[in-house]
Amino acid sequence: EAGVTQFPSHSVIEKGQTVTLRCDPISGHDNLYWYRRVMGKEIKFLLHFVKESKQDESGMPNNRFLAERTGGTYSTLKVQPAELEDSGVYFCASSRRGDEQFFGPGTRLTVL
């Protein structure tokens, strides 16, 4: 069984630019989560999809972040415009129901 995949693995952009991160969950997993770890700090929850619906988006920092999961398969997280404080590692995770969450390798975003 293939694991959670994320693309790109690294992204370096200028402040004010737009970046789109992609996550492909494990096949059959209806639940998809986005998390972020800012340098050396805790991993923070951003949002949770159940299929294509946003179940919980209480962790989204502001309206510069837009997450979508059209068709209930892969998900994208767009940051527009990016700010310096958006730098960090963005993790995606998926789960079949509400049980164990399987994490992807993350996308390291650097905003200069």
Added chain:
Amino acid sequence: QQQVKQSPQSLIVQKGGISIINCAYENTAFDYFPWYQQFPGKGPALLIAIRPDVSEKKEGRFTISFNKSAKQFSLHIMDSQPGDSATYFCAARVADTGRRALTFGSGTRLQVQP
């Protein structure tokens, strides 16, 4: 405000020794406490988890001790091996069937010296 506080930030242990990582929480609504292990370049992977109805859970060399009254839980790695060198995160989740967000500690970088 960090809801799950983890210590130490880093830990160096000799091979064969015991590694101990501690976490404390404030939210009494938490009812699921997993530990994740992360190797460089990989995502966190579930190592072991506990619910508050038990005080200890053991899986191989890994043990979680849970103290509900003190709102603390800890990970013990017995007979630590160089292959255990990784970053460890404690986490917690509220008892709400709709909310599945994990609240993480800040992580502990463990180095096991041969």
